[in-house]
Amino acid sequence: MPSFSRRVWPALVLLLFPSALAAEESSLLEGWHDVWLFRFLVNIAGYSTIIIPGYFLIRYLKRTNYLETGSGLCYPVIRTCVFGNEGKTGLLDDVTAATRNEGDSGSSVRQAIKLIFCAAGLQVSYLTWGVLQERVMTRSYGATTPEEEGETFKDSQFLVFMNRILALTVSGLWCTLFKQPRHGAPMYKYSFASLSNIMSSWCQYEALKYISFPTQVLAKASKVIPVMLMGKIVSRKSYEYWEYFTAVLISVGVSMFLLSSTTSEHPSTVTTFSGIIILVGYIVFDSFTSNWQDNLFKYKMSSVQMMFGVNLFSCLFTIGSLLEQGAFFDSLAFMTRHSEFAFHAVLLSVCSACGQLFIFYTINQFGAAVFTIIMTLRQAIAILLSCFLYGHAVTIVGGFGVAVVFLALFLRVYARSRMKSSRRPAQPIAQKV
Numbered sequence: 001m002p003s004f005s006r007r008v009w010p011a012l013v014l015l016l017f018p019s020a021l022a023a024e025e026s027s028l029l030e031g032w033h034d035v036w037l038f039r040f041l042v043n044i045a046g047y048s049t050i051i052i053p054g055y056f057l058i059r060y061l062k063r064t065n066y067l068e069t070g071s072g073l074c075y076p077v078i079r080t081c082v083f084g085n086e087g088k089t090g091l092l093d094d095v096t097a098a099t100r101n102e103g104d105s106g107s108s109v110r111q112a113i114k115l116i117f118c119a120a121g122l123q124v125s126y127l128t129w130g131v132l133q134e135r136v137m138t139r140s141y142g143a144t145t146p147e148e149e150g151e152t153f154k155d156s157q158f159l160v161f162m163n164r165i166l167a168l169t170v171s172g173l174w175c176t177l178f179k180q181p182r183h184g185a186p187m188y189k190y191s192f193a194s195l196s197n198i199m200s201s202w203c204q205y206e207a208l209k210y211i212s213f214p215t216q217v218l219a220k221a222s223k224v225i226p227v228m229l230m231g232k233i234v235s236r237k238s239y240e241y242w243e244y245f246t247a248v249l250i251s252v253g254v255s256m257f258l259l260s261s262t263t264s265e266h267p268s269t270v271t272t273f274s275g276i277i278i279l280v281g282y283i284v285f286d287s288f289t290s291n292w293q294d295n296l297f298k299y300k301m302s303s304v305q306m307m308f309g310v311n312l313f314s315c316l317f318t319i320g321s322l323l324e325q326g327a328f329f330d331s332l333a334f335m336t337r338h339s340e341f342a343f344h345a346v347l348l349s350v351c352s353a354c355g356q357l358f359i360f361y362t363i364n365q366f367g368a369a370v371f372t373i374i375m376t377l378r379q380a381i382a383i384l385l386s387c388f389l390y391g392h393a394v395t396i397v398g399g400f401g402v403a404v405v406f407l408a409l410f411l412r413v414y415a416r417s418r419m420k421s422s423r424r425p426a427q428p429i430a431q432k433v
Contacts, residue, residue, distance in 0.1 A: 034154075036206055036274060043157055043202065046321025047195060058082050058188055084186035084299075111365075118362040119374050123381070125355035130213065130382045132348045134390060137208040141338040151334070153341055156205035158331035159348065160198050161318035166349040167356060168311040174304045174357070185299035187309060193292045194313035200285035203278045210275030213386040214394065214402075215258065217379050219279045221405050222254045224412070226287040242415045249408035256401030257394075303360045376409045 061070075067083045136159065140150030207216055225247045231237035258276075293306060301309075322328035335342040362371045383402060386392055394402070 036209070036278065039156075039206075040202075042325060043199075043321050046324045047317045049324065050317060050320050051191070051195070054188065054191070080183075081187040084189075085182070085184035114365055115370070118358060118365065121358040122355065122362065122371075122374050123378055125351045125358055126375075126378050127382055127385060129348060129351040129355060130217075131385060131389060132344050132351070133205065134208060134213045134386060136341065136344050136348065137205055138390070141341045151338065153331075153334055155322075155327050155331050156202050157198075157318055157322060158327060159205050159345060160201045161315065161322060161328075162345050162349045163201065163352045164198070164311045164314040164318060166346075167307060167353040168315055170353040170357065171304050171308040171311060175308055178304075180302050180305055181300045183299075183301060183305060185296055185301060185309070187312075189296060190306075190309035191313045191317075193289050193296065194310045195317060196285040196289045196292065197310055198314045198317055200282050200289060203282035203285065207275050207278040207282060210272040210278065212392050213390070214383045214392055215275070216279065217383050217386075218254050218257055218402065218405055219283060221376075221379055221409060222250045223283045223286055225251060226283050227290055230287040230291045240415075240419070243412070246408040246412045246415075249411070250405050253401040253404030253408065256404065257398045258401075260395045260397035260401065303363070304357075307356055307360075372413050373410070376406060376413070380406055 061078065061082050067079060070078065136153060137156070140152045142148075143150030204216070228237075228239055228243065228247060231239070293310075296306065319328065322331070335345065359371065362374065380402075387394060
């Protein structure tokens with residue numbers, strides 16, 4: 001890129017966020033590739049080169065009534081991608097309900113073994129994923145002595161692609177090997193959830209450059225608040241008083257933790273303004289993803305089919321953007337230089353994909369309440385593990401704030417279980433990806 005652009009972009013970002021960048025380390029201004037906002041805009045531009053032509057193509061096919069007039073070899077593919085089977089049915093296939101009922105009818109010992117298996121699988125998958133995520137984004141590779149700085153991996157989008165390509169493979173094999181309901185949704189509708197999903201994942205990885213992992217975990221716990229807001233806007237949902245109460249408790253706990261956080265010499269423990277902005281982006285994108293997936297479940301599909309559809313478009317978007325930026329081959333070169341990073345990136349993706357399958361199995365066997373308890377415990381253990389391995393300091397007030405957040409999460413699980421037990425047994429709800 002011309003030197004003119006290298007000077008203009010940092011100046012433009014300074015104009016947009018003068019107070020923010022004044023607090024950031026001076027290394028952010030050494031080049032445009034170190035400014036997260038520029039990377040974000042470049043990624044969006046890359047996705048647009050796929051989304052905009054796709055939008056006009058879908059609009060043209062619908063306007064020309066291709067469903068009635070089309071023919072030829074491409075017709076089945078276009079019909080599936082653009083039109084689908086417009087008939088909407090129940091939330092879940094009979095196979096899923098049968099699986100759940102089969103799990104309920106087992107012996108107590110067998111159910112206990114299944115529960116231990118699910119809890120262990122979820123904990124191992126996501127605790128390992130969390131530790132590796134922080135290792136990859138906050139530590140360097142290639143340093144042979146403590147005095148050497150080593151080389152830091154910076155392209156969060158490549159990690160998103162690695163996660164999605166493996167998740168696509170796993171979900172595709174699952175759909176092939178096990179019976180699935182007849183697919184009805186137009187494939188292009190997955191692209192909305194896919195775009196917001198890859199942006200939320202990008203923000204999740206990128207945020208670790210500016211905030212500590214415990215802060216990120218608490219931010220994820222507090223996403224129930226924007227999820228409720230998005231639910232009102234996107235899905236026109238209504239909520240109970242206890243849901244608002246626990247949302248306020250979570251907000252108070254997170255605020256206590258953030259305001260009491262102390263800075264450290266290591267950059268991974270510093271909560272910066274940029275980190276907060278990226279976290280807000282993560283929460284907003286993730287909230288949209290969950291609500292859009294809820295709407296997609298109006299079509300007859302399983303959770304694994306949802307996983308496949310979303311990851312298909314995620315792979316398409318990320319590989320297109322990476323190739324356009326030239327970052328794909330740069331990341332592969334980094335992998336060849338540092339075999340340790342290659343191992344971490346692959347293991348990170350394996351844990352993410354296996355964790356998704358454990359989610360689906362746990363939901364089918366024990367329901368959402370048990371799953372939520374397991375994952376809430378996982379978040380608490382993840383914070384302790386991160387503090388132990390990477391030396392994050394937590395004050396007494398911050399620790400109390402963490403306790404308030406998890407108290408609120410358990411209150412939500414308890415209140416939801418009481419409400420369900422007071423009603424008639426209903427069909428199990430499909431879990432979002």
